[in-house]
Amino acid sequence: MKKAEYIDKDEMELAKSLETEEWVSDLTKKEKKQYEEYARNSLTKQKRINIRMTERDLKKIQAKAIEEGLPYQSLISMLIHKYNEGKVSIQEWHNMGIQQIADKSGSR
Template sequence: MSKKQLDKEEQALVDAFEAGEFQSELTEARVKELQEAADATARKDKRINIRISSRDLELLKRRALKEGLPYQSLVASILHKYIAGSLKDIESDNNHR
């Protein structure tokens, strides 16, 4: 595996980081706020039941196996990404071009 060469600006940033020239601006309060947000996001405290086709379920299970996680976790991840706005409909995007 070859190591990517850094340009001068990138190397200067790496050197500055390694020399300890960067300091975090995170306060303890902000760290606590971020930890609470992460905990709330990860907490799974509700259950839903849905009906999907057996074909879709089989494809979902195959994709989850490929990703190395339980299919329920994959569904939860997809739903979370969708409501957070980070899941794009590629097909829909292509139709609007």
């Protein structure tokens, strides 16, 4: 096997620290499970759709997505997925913020 070529000393030290397992995850079991679910969902085949909505609604969704640190398409997809899984209802959306809806999936 060909030995890896490193750009600089820092990169070489980082690679060695990864190989010697110096890095330890600080994720809780709940967070790890949530990220595993995200990964599983991202591996499923996705279908592109078009949605007609008012410009005002789109701007609000984009603003909420920025607040949550997500692409707006991912936020829309997440909300649809949670609705389909029965993890959130339309009435709950009226009573909750986006982050509470996102967190809700881990509590059921």
